[in-house]
Amino acid sequence: MENINCQGCGIHIQTSDPDQAGYTPENALNREIVLCQRCFRLKHYNEIQDVSMSDDDFLSMVSQIRDKEGVVVHLIDIFDAEGSIIKSLQRIVGNKPVILVGNKMDLLPKSTNQRKLTQWLRSEAKKAGITVKDVYLISSVKGHGITELTKAIEHYRNRQDVYIVGTTNVGKSTFINKLIEQTTGTTDVITTSYFPGTTLGFIEIPLDDESAFIDTPGIVNKRQMAHYVSGSDLKVITPKKEIKPRVYQLNSGQTLFIGGLARLDFLKGERQSFVCYFANELAIHRTKLQKADNLFEQHLGELLSPPDRDTLTILPELAEQTFRFENGKNDIVFPGLGWITIPDGELTVSAHSPKGVHVSIRNSFT
Ligand code: GDP
Numbered sequence: 001m002e003n004i005n006c007q008g009c010g011i012h013i014q015t016s017d018p019d020q021a022g023y024t025p026e027n028a029l030n031r032e033i034v035l036c037q038r039c040f041r042l043k044h045y046n047e048i049q050d051v052s053m054s055d056d057d058f059l060s061m062v063s064q065i066r067d068k069e070g071v072v073v074h075l076i077d078i079f080d081a082e083g084s085i086i087k088s089l090q091r092i093v094g095n096k097p098v099i100l101v102g103n104k105m106d107l108l109p110k111s112t113n114q115r116k117l118t119q120w121l122r123s124e125a126k127k128a129g130i131t132v133k134d135v136y137l138i139s140s141v142k143g144h145g146i147t148e149l150t151k152a153i154e155h156y157r158n159r160q161d162v163y164i165v166g167t168t169n170v171g172k173s174t175f176i177n178k179l180i181e182q183t184t185g186t187t188d189v190i191t192t193s194y195f196p197g198t199t200l201g202f203i204e205i206p207l208d209d210e211s212a213f214i215d216t217p218g219i220v221n222k223r224q225m226a227h228y229v230s231g232s233d234l235k236v237i238t239p240k241k242e243i244k245p246r247v248y249q250l251n252s253g254q255t256l257f258i259g260g261l262a263r264l265d266f267l268k269g270e271r272q273s274f275v276c277y278f279a280n281e282l283a284i285h286r287t288k289l290q291k292a293d294n295l296f297e298q299h300l301g302e303l304l305s306p307p308d309r310d311t312l313t314i315l316p317e318l319a320e321q322t323f324r325f326e327n328g329k330n331d332i333v334f335p336g337l338g339w340i341t342i343p344d345g346e347l348t349v350s351a352h353s354p355k356g357v358h359v360s361i362r363n364s365f366t
Helices: 026-030 037-045 055-065 078-084 089-093 114-127 146-157 172-184 231-237 289-299 309-314
Strands: 071-077 098-103 132-137 162-165 203-206 212-215 246-250 254-258 262-269 272-278 284-288 318-325 330-334 338-342 347-354 360-363
Touching: 037 203, 071 078, 071 089, 071 146, 078 098, 078 114, 089 098, 089 162, 098 114, 098 146, 098 172, 114 132, 114 360, 132 146, 146 172, 162 172, 172 203, 172 212, 231 309, 246 254, 246 284, 254 272, 254 289, 262 272, 262 289, 262 318, 284 289, 330 347
Parallel strands: 071 098, 071 162, 098 132, 162 212
Antiparallel strands: 203 212, 246 272, 254 262, 254 284, 262 347, 272 338, 318 347, 330 338, 330 360
8 A cells, every 4th residue: 555644743654543543444545535443533523533553653653743742641540540640651751740640430439539549540551660740530522620620720731731631531531521521512623723734643622822632543452351352242341330339248268259350368367358440341250269269260261251252252361469467458459350348357369360361450449
């Protein structure tokens, strides 16, 4: 295919992968003005569609912005902070101020302590080497927290550009569409706002005469659970409504299966209540630890589902990690799936998750 670039954002046009940046259906190549599908949708429907690219491609692409002035809004999914915080972010964006935004707040139960949640997000960002100016909790779907966030952006941006960065699936398009709705109010303000070839692959939504919101493609992070499940399983594991905590009283020697995607063995300790926070549709099974391996072998993909057939072809084996707790109320986090809260006290558990998707521990915020 000859070298064609999108006349909207300047990205190299390709016709093979609709989910990747630069995609255009073949029959659209004959048009007078060739646009990638993302620009096409924006132009005609005022709608942002997410495209993705690998970390490396992203790095080389956004290195262009490192030396520009502006603010970075790093959107993450609070259900998958580990999978959605971009570890190389500070290196990519240079010294620009970073506002960390935890999206999908509407899914958390009312008992959530927002202060503790914010603290945890700050510490996760710090672990990833990111210095954040501020942390905001929002729901792009419901609109919670968006007004406060836009005020903060206005404050920090100092009339400069705002770069919106996130991994795939964090809700970046939903968020930007909300911003478009709020900032433009009308329907076709954006259609005239292309800067051909200037910011390769970025889409700009004007804020004023000199500056814009700049949407960058979603980064694919292989540590995200979303990459190891089929589309239909992703629907099951992604919470759609506020999560209802499910409580299990367990004795040591008992196991919980989260579908067949994760597992928690209670190895040692007094009888405890384990509180599970997963999508309401995701089935949890309790069994004896002695029987757990057998159950897994015999019933994976049936009683223990998801995984469905498609997921089984891509899902890595479960890997096990053992944790000992002495005090404090803690969460055992299965990134991209949810978490299990355990009460204060001495106990030992072992957590199983697909290889590459690492289980972590945090102070509970519920
Ligand atoms: P992108 O890949 O980052 O652009 O993510 P999308 O905007 O396509 O969103 C991914 C999924 O998360 C979709 O199913 C959205 O409906 C959902 N989503 C996005 N924002 C929110 C939110 O604030 N709350 C909830 N419950 N779901 C959200």
